[in-house]
Amino acid sequence: MNILNKLKSLSVSYRIHQQWISSHVNIQGNEIADALAKAGADDASVPSAPLTYLELFSRAKSRNKTIWLIPPVHH
Numbered sequence: 001m002n003i004l005n006k007l008k009s010l011s012v013s014y015r016i017h018q019q020w021i022s023s024h025v026n027i028q029g030n031e032i033a034d035a036l037a038k039a040g041a042d043d044a045s046v047p048s049a050p051l052t053y054l055e056l057f058s059r060a061k062s063r064n065k066t067i068w069l070i071p072p073v074h075h
Helices: 004-008 028-042 053-069
Strands: none
Touching: none
């Protein structure tokens, strides 16, 4: 079902209101926020808080599963 049909279907039971939201282009504060967000996303820094046991266990389990799923090389 495409979005227009979905909206039409929903409008039977609900009042639908659409509003245009302009993009952040050429708005000084938003340009700075976008640049900072992109810089933060590119920064692969270490988390500030130590990992919990559950986080460590989850990462180890995921890594072990990945290793286990790779078949051994036979010569």
